[in-house]
Amino acid sequence: xxxxxxxxxxxxxxxxxxxxxxxxxxxxxxxxxxxxxxxxxxxxxxxxxxxxxxxxxxxxxxxxxxxxxxxxxxxxxxxxxxxxxxxxxxxxxxxxxxxxxxxxxxxxxxxxxxxxxxxxxxxxxxxxxxxxxxxxxxxxxxxxxxxxxxxxxxxxxxxx
Amino acid sequence: xxxxxxxxxxxxxxxxxxxxxxxxxxxxxxxxxxxxxxxxxxxxxxxxxxxxxxxxxxxxxxxxxxxxxxxxxxxxxxxxxxxxxxxxxxxxxxxxxxxxxxxxxxxxxxxxxxxxxxxxxxxxxxxxxxxxxxxxxxxxxxxxxxxxx
Amino acid sequence: xxxxxxxxxxxxxxxxxxxxxxxxxxxxxxxxxxxxxxxxxxxxxxxxxxxxxxxxxxxxxxxxxxxxxxxxxxxxxxxxxxxxxxxxxxxxxxxxxxxxxxxxxxxxxxxxxxxxxxxxxxxxxxxxxxxxxxxxxxxxxxxxxxxxxxxxxxxxxxxxxxxxxxxxxxxxxxxxxxxxxxxxxxxxxxxxxxxxxxxxxxxxxxxxxxxxxxxxxxxxxxxxxxxxxxxxxxxxxxxxxx
Numbered sequence: 001x002x003x004x005x006x007x008x009x010x011x012x013x014x015x016x017x018x019x020x021x022x023x024x025x026x027x028x029x030x031x032x033x034x035x036x037x038x039x040x041x042x043x044x045x046x047x048x049x050x051x052x053x054x055x056x057x058x059x060x061x062x063x064x065x066x067x068x069x070x071x072x073x074x075x076x077x078x079x080x081x082x083x084x085x086x087x088x089x090x091x092x093x094x095x096x097x098x099x100x101x102x103x104x105x106x107x108x109x110x111x112x113x114x115x116x117x118x119x120x121x122x123x124x125x126x127x128x129x130x131x132x133x134x135x136x137x138x139x140x141x142x143x144x145x146x147x148x149x150x151x152x153x154x155x156x157x158x159x160x
Numbered sequence: 161x162x163x164x165x166x167x168x169x170x171x172x173x174x175x176x177x178x179x180x181x182x183x184x185x186x187x188x189x190x191x192x193x194x195x196x197x198x199x200x201x202x203x204x205x206x207x208x209x210x211x212x213x214x215x216x217x218x219x220x221x222x223x224x225x226x227x228x229x230x231x232x233x234x235x236x237x238x239x240x241x242x243x244x245x246x247x248x249x250x251x252x253x254x255x256x257x258x259x260x261x262x263x264x265x266x267x268x269x270x271x272x273x274x275x276x277x278x279x280x281x282x283x284x285x286x287x288x289x290x291x292x293x294x295x296x297x298x299x300x301x302x303x304x305x306x307x308x309x
Numbered sequence: 310x311x312x313x314x315x316x317x318x319x320x321x322x323x324x325x326x327x328x329x330x331x332x333x334x335x336x337x338x339x340x341x342x343x344x345x346x347x348x349x350x351x352x353x354x355x356x357x358x359x360x361x362x363x364x365x366x367x368x369x370x371x372x373x374x375x376x377x378x379x380x381x382x383x384x385x386x387x388x389x390x391x392x393x394x395x396x397x398x399x400x401x402x403x404x405x406x407x408x409x410x411x412x413x414x415x416x417x418x419x420x421x422x423x424x425x426x427x428x429x430x431x432x433x434x435x436x437x438x439x440x441x442x443x444x445x446x447x448x449x450x451x452x453x454x455x456x457x458x459x460x461x462x463x464x465x466x467x468x469x470x471x472x473x474x475x476x477x478x479x480x481x482x483x484x485x486x487x488x489x490x491x492x493x494x495x496x497x498x499x500x501x502x503x504x505x506x507x508x509x510x511x512x513x514x515x516x517x518x519x520x521x522x523x524x525x526x527x528x529x530x531x532x533x534x535x536x537x538x539x540x541x542x543x544x545x546x547x548x549x550x551x
Contacts (some may be wrong), residue, residue: 011331014335018338025343055228091225092250093251094253115254117352117354118253118352118353121417122342122356125361125411125415126342128414132407133407133515136519137518137522140523140526141522143526144525164450167449168450170445171445171449174438174445175438175442175443175446175463175466178435178442179439193481193484194484252419254350254351259350277422279421280419282420282486283350283486284489285496286348286351286355286358286496286498287497288347288500288501296498299494299495299496301493
């Protein structure tokens with residue numbers, strides 16, 4: 001029985017270490033701001049903004065150049081994009097923009113445009129897939145040990 | 161004892177019902193999960209104002225949005241016929257021109273499909289964006305061809 | 310050849326299955342969550358594939374084992390094969406349910422719906438119903454021999470669902486995408502294929518390991534009950550004698 005607990009202790013430690021490793025890997029990508037927050041707080045440096053491209057505002061000028069308004073819950077943000085032709089840029093689409101907020105011109109200068117990464121769904125799927133299996137396996141292994149013990153203790157056991 | 165018999169019957173019914181559903185029920189060839197635009201165009205009036213699903217490819221360059229409200233207009237094609245689709249609401253993240261989509265809604269007499277649900281259909285090829293930009297094509301089932309067949 | 314000898318031989322390698330599963334899953338999880346690029350179309354969400362597809366294919370593998378085991382039981386009438394069948398049915402049911410669950414979680418961000426009744430999703434739900442029915446039937450039959458026999462017949466009949474699940478995406482129009490690995494070739498680029506393969510092998514090994522543990526559990530349980538029963542009846546006999 002002790003062996004079982006030691007083994008599963010090891011599994012838990014590895015699992016926790018792995019979760020921390022993964023979390024660290026994605027931490028920088030997890031937080032995103034709403035357009036309202038950007039306008040109020042005017043953060044410096046690279047930030048990620050989440051919002052929807054407002055209908056009727058998208059204007060593309062040549063390859064890899066576009067302007068549009070990014071709509072949040074209560075505010076919208078003027079965005080200017082320069083870079084490789086964006087695959088996902090379209091009106092009425094919820095997007096994540098990476099870039100900097102230019103407080104002087106009140107324009108968000110986007111460097112990269114991507115679809116919402118949905119990390120919550122990914123984490124949910126892996127937890128749903130792996131956690132029940134681990135719990136079931138642990139319960140079964142423990143029961144096998146108990147059964148062996150019971151068979152020995154009740155003197156039903158006979159060497160064959 | 162009676163309880164056990166009931167339990168047995170219930171479990172057999174469960175399996176029998178499930179298999180029966182597969183064999184004869186609303187499954188397989190009897191019900192088509194979605195119609196193609198060609199089939200929709202050939203709809204008799206019986207199908208008007210009846211909730212149906214239509215699958216096809218969103219025609220490149222056909223997507224239009226309203227300036228004042230949430231909604232889309234686009235053309236859905238199966239390679240042979242094309243129908244205009246209107247949609248109210250926010251489309252799925254993966255909804256895109258040149259990609260597959262299944263829309264649910266009503267085919268009205270005015271030959272316009274009014275949809276209230278869009279499901280984005282993705283293909284079975286997976287690769288990083290760099291490969292896609294480099295023009296790599298992986299073997300996959302031709303969605304258009306499988307619709308027309 | 311007795312199945313007992315085979316089982317004892319395989320049992321000796323049980324630890325290897327468990328260890329192999331842990332190793333493959335660890336490598337697969339690292340590659341899947343950290344070491345692989347996002348998909349060109351789905352983005353990061355494609356990572357759900359590495360957990361969903363292995364669960365789904367392992368549950369199909371599990372049902373195949375159940376059908377073969379049931380045939381074997383009907384032929385040889387060996388109780389340990391029946392224990393194995395019962396164990397594999399429980400595990401397949403769990404894997405099927407988890408495959409459906411992870412599939413729903415994948416469906417929401419990609420298709421924009423949790424559930425739809427297309428041919429693949431329906432036939433897979435039918436598999437879960439068949440397995441639940443099988444397990445229910447087993448709990449409701451008193452005679453262990455009959456229980457095993459009825460169960461085996463049910464499992465073999467239910468096998469018709471497997472080709473339907475496999476070919477549903479080729480035969481009918483579905484929302485679910487077709488097989489990525491098929492006669493057409495492999496339509497997953499290597500960067501995304503390697504984590505999938507590691508997770509698939511790991512999940513199959515994990516399933517085998519769990520199957521060994523569960524078969525052992527059921528066998529010991531039955532042994533304990535049989536011996537206890539015998540002891541009790543002896544006790545009763547000696548009581549009535551005196």
